[in-house]
Amino acid sequence: MNNxxxxxxMALAIIFTFSACETESNYEDLDPSIASIAVSNPDFSVLxxxxxxxxxxxxxxxxxxxxPAGNYTVFAPNNDAFARLGLNEENLGVLQQSFLTNTLLYxxxxxxxxxxxxxxxxxxxxxxxxDRRFINRGGNTFxxxxxxxxxxxxxxxxxxxxxxxxxxxxxxxxVQSAIALQSAQVxxxxxxxxxxxxxxxxxxxDALTASEGSPSFTVFAPNDQAFKDLGTALGLSFTKxxxxxxxxxxxLATVLLNHVIxxxxxxxxxxxxxxxxxxxxxxxxxxxxxxxxxxxAGVGNAQPANMAIPDVQATNGVIHVIDAVLLPNL
Amino acid sequence: MxxxxxxxxxxxxxxxxLLLAQSPVSGFMKKNNEGSFVVSYSYEKYDKVFLVPQEVxxxxxxxxxxxxxxxxxxxxxITDNLNVVFNVPYIKSEGExxxxxxxxxxxxxxxxxxxxxxxxIKYNFHTFNFDKSELKFIGSIGLETPLSDYKxxxxxxxxxxxxxxxxxxxxxxxVNFKVDSGFFTTGQVGYSFNDSGAPHALLSQLKVGYxxxxxxxxGYVANQLxxxxxxxxxxxxxxxxxxxxxxxxxxVGLNGFVPIIDGIGITAGANTYVAGRNLGKxxxxxxxxxxxx
Numbered sequence: 048m049n050n051x052x053x054x055x056x057m058a059l060a061i062i063f064t065f066s067a068c069e070t071e072s073n074y075e076d077l078d079p080s081i082a083s084i085a086v087s088n089p090d091f092s093v094l095x096x097x098x099x100x101x102x103x104x105x106x107x108x109x110x111x112x113x114x115p116a117g118n119y120t121v122f123a124p125n126n127d128a129f130a131r132l133g134l135n136e137e138n139l140g141v142l143q144q145s146f147l148t149n150t151l152l153y154x155x156x157x158x159x160x161x162x163x164x165x166x167x168x169x170x171x172x173x174x175x176x177x178d179r180r181f182i183n184r185g186g187n188t189f190x191x192x193x194x195x196x197x198x199x200x201x202x203x204x205x206x207x208x209x210x211x212x213x214x215x216x217x218x219x220x221x222v223q224s225a226i227a228l229q230s231a232q233v234x235x236x237x238x239x240x241x242x243x244x245x246x247x248x249x250x251x252x253d254a255l256t257a258s259e260g261s262p263s264f265t266v267f268a269p270n271d272q273a274f275k276d277l278g279t280a281l282g283l284s285f286t287k288x289x290x291x292x293x294x295x296x297x298x299l300a301t302v303l304l305n306h307v308i309x310x311x312x313x314x315x316x317x318x319x320x321x322x323x324x325x326x327x328x329x330x331x332x333x334x335x336x337x338x339x340x341x342x343x344a345g346v347g348n349a350q351p352a353n354m355a356i357p358d359v360q361a362t363n364g365v366i367h368v369i370d371a372v373l374l375p376n377l
Numbered sequence: 378m379x380x381x382x383x384x385x386x387x388x389x390x391x392x393x394x395l396l397l398a399q400s401p402v403s404g405f406m407k408k409n410n411e412g413s414f415v416v417s418y419s420y421e422k423y424d425k426v427f428l429v430p431q432e433v434x435x436x437x438x439x440x441x442x443x444x445x446x447x448x449x450x451x452x453x454x455i456t457d458n459l460n461v462v463f464n465v466p467y468i469k470s471e472g473e474x475x476x477x478x479x480x481x482x483x484x485x486x487x488x489x490x491x492x493x494x495x496x497x498i499k500y501n502f503h504t505f506n507f508d509k510s511e512l513k514f515i516g517s518i519g520l521e522t523p524l525s526d527y528k529x530x531x532x533x534x535x536x537x538x539x540x541x542x543x544x545x546x547x548x549x550x551x552v553n554f555k556v557d558s559g560f561f562t563t564g565q566v567g568y569s570f571n572d573s574g575a576p577h578a579l580l581s582q583l584k585v586g587y588x589x590x591x592x593x594x595x596g597y598v599a600n601q602l603x604x605x606x607x608x609x610x611x612x613x614x615x616x617x618x619x620x621x622x623x624x625x626x627x628x629v630g631l632n633g634f635v636p637i638i639d640g641i642g643i644t645a646g647a648n649t650y651v652a653g654r655n656l657g658k659x660x661x662x663x664x665x666x667x668x669x670x
Contacts, residue, residue: 082611087433108611137477
């Protein structure tokens with residue numbers, strides 16, 4: 048009698064213990080949330096850090112309140128995409144938090160958009176109401192200048208596609224975008240300070256400002272280091288933006304218009320090697336499209352310029368920040 | 378061979394991990410006016426996290442988390458059938474976030490403080506004495522409550538919070554069977570009622586051990602299953618408030634105890650999680666000094 052009593056007690060204890068066990072089969076067929084996908088995939092470790100710093104990690108864990116089915120579609124830049132901009136998990140602090148949040152939301156749209164629905168030339172509105180467009184090139188599909196590497200990763204709250212470049216849209220026109228960088232609203236360090244000063248000094252603000260029916264441009268925007276290098280090449284010293292006024296206004300205007308093409312604003316995914324004609328100065332030579340970027344050279348450049356930050360969407364065109372000033376014959 | 382009951386009664390262990398990873402009440406009773414105190418140090422570390430639906434490598438933000446603690450534990454026999462148990466830990470939780478990450482988020486890599494007081498009473502309802510063995514039925518209720526105002530609501534900083542900062546009322550039923558040769562087994566089932574938005578949880582534990590005059594050893598498996606109203610980290614309903622998460626686990630461990638001299642002994646053990654939901658996959662060790670009277 049004792050034996051049976053004992054055995055049944057022990058059996059009960061064992062049953063209680065193991066029936067209460069947590070096992071993976073309790074939940075392994077659940078879809079992860081979009082935030083979970085970023086966290087569990089090592090290729091998205093910088094995106095994970097960006098989502099945390101940009102305060103969107105909790106948002107992308109939950110259902111989308113702005114979609115009837117609760118879904119988001121996210122174009123997720125992988126670690127290589129962030130590395131192109133010199134960004135990693137630790138140094139995201141070089142960006143203003145508000146700019147990072149808006150940039151992340153530019154990769155998000157409401158509802159499920161599956162890969163089969165990407166259509167050449169179609170546009171897609173992001174969660175911050177700025178559009179992106181799909182472009183077919185050589186068998187690949189691009190969104191703005193970013194190649195889509197993988198599609199239709201299912202999440203409990205939507206769909207994830209993987210892209211190879213971070214998409215950037217400032218929400219402003221060409222002049223406002225340059226001023227956003229110059230006034231440290233993008234990077235905490237001001238950038239394009241010389242360019243903004245030059246555009247103002249040369250009287251080109253109106254031409255590059257968007258208005259009803261105004262044309263769209265592709266702009267190659269030389270960064271501050273590019274202008275400092277130009278000063279050195281000219282035997283001048285450009286240490287602060289106002290130094291650019293050492294150049295005659297008309298010369299500067301011609302040089303600046305050498306960087307603007309009235310072609311409706313093209314992403315790198317829409318550009319090819321060859322000659323293009325800017326609004327002023329002399330024709331530019333684009334190098335071969337390689338790994339998502341192209342070099343660009345003016346007739347007066349010994350070396351072509353590289354794209355430091357390509358494919359910045361403005362309301363009246365696309366800006367590619369480059370590392371040298373493009374020179375016409377002067 | 379009659380078991381040295383005092384030796385057995387000396388053994389009552391509580392490892393001070395952040396969750397109730399091992400039950401604070403054992404299947405043994407102190408006799409009237411007998412008791413013991415344990416001062417112990419514990420160390421556990423994890424760099425993998427049981428998230429839903431899969432385990433991830435690398436703790437978000439903090440990469441790897443190390444928890445250390447010093448605890449004071451005691452059990453005292455008010456009567457032969459009524460014992461009181463208490464435990465107080467001081468816990469330090471350390472992450473390994475890079476300085477860039479800490480600066481960007483305004484976070485710190487350390488959280489420490491006095492955590493929660495546990496206070497239980499154990500009542501031995503009935504003992505069946507057999508020819509060469511004994512079967513006890515014990516009931517226990519207890520309260521756990523934070524002793525300091527440590528923070529658990531700092532969003533993702535609270536990945537390294539030292540606890541939930543919630544109070545709980547716990548009820549446990551324990552069955553202990555021991556044979557004269559020294560083997561014993563204890564099963565327990567209980568329920569934890571939690572406040573501050575933490576879900577209630579079903580607790581269970583099975584322990585098998587051996588007690589001899591010169592040493593004691595046991596192995597256990599402990600489970601927690603939280604109610605479904607808890608949320609999953611980074612899942613639907615997650616707001617960044619970790620105490621509301623649905624924490625489940627299966628943890629296994631080993632404990633040992635050796636008496637040295639005059640009522641003083643040494644205890645040590647190890648444990649690890651073999652399954653879990655919404656918690657770090659930690660492996661831990663502890664060591665402590667026991668004084669019994």
